[in-house]
Amino acid sequence: MLPRLHEHVRQGLLLNEITPQEIARKQAQRESFVVNVVTSWCPDCTVRQAQFIEDFANRLNDHGLAVFQCTVQHERGVFISEEHETLTDSCGGHGYPRTVLFINGKIADRENVEIITAQGLEELAESFLRQMGSIQ
Numbered sequence: 001m002l003p004r005l006h007e008h009v010r011q012g013l014l015l016n017e018i019t020p021q022e023i024a025r026k027q028a029q030r031e032s033f034v035v036n037v038v039t040s041w042c043p044d045c046t047v048r049q050a051q052f053i054e055d056f057a058n059r060l061n062d063h064g065l066a067v068f069q070c071t072v073q074h075e076r077g078v079f080i081s082e083e084h085e086t087l088t089d090s091c092g093g094h095g096y097p098r099t100v101l102f103i104n105g106k107i108a109d110r111e112n113v114e115i116i117t118a119q120g121l122e123e124l125a126e127s128f129l130r131q132m133g134s135i136q
Contacts, residue, residue: 015057018068020083023102030105033066034128037091037098039073045097049116056121063129072096101128 018035026033036053038045057067072084079085091100095113102108108131115124 015053015067015069018070020070020081020087023068023070023087027102027105032101032103032105032132033068034060035091035100035102036067036069037088037096037100038069038071039076039096040071041073041076042096044114044116049097049121052116052118052121055118056125059122059125060128063132065128065132099124101131103132 015036023035034057036049038049040046053069060067070084070087071080072088073079079088088094088098091098091107092110092113097114097116098110099112099115100107100110109128112124115121
């Protein structure tokens with residue numbers, strides 16, 4: 001069970017939660033998308049970034065790039081499953097929130113850790129859109 005504050009904050013988000021299995025399916029289908037890897041115990045994830053992540057997602061969605069969220073831990077250091085731990089490792093390891101760009105099913109950019117401000121997320125959206133433009 002998530003702490004009360006986190007439940008309230010998370011309810012306000014419009015990002016769709018995605019499982020590691022769904023991410024693997026999207027990779028196999030060579031889709032391009034973004035995953036915001038978070039934990040429910042991290043205030044950078046649940047409070048600081050949460051107030052700006054919807055604008056980030058809307059900006060990318062306006063350009064046809066879907067943004068999902070994958071919660072990998074509810075308790076610090078304890079992964080929800082082995083699949084969640086494997087996903088975290090493949091996306092660059094610990095450090096939350098971590099925002100990852102997948103292009104044609106492959107991880108294209110995974111070094112975006114603790115980007116939690118409106119300006120930081122705006123710059124990240126621009127970076128992702130530039131990277132998407134370079135393949136089209």
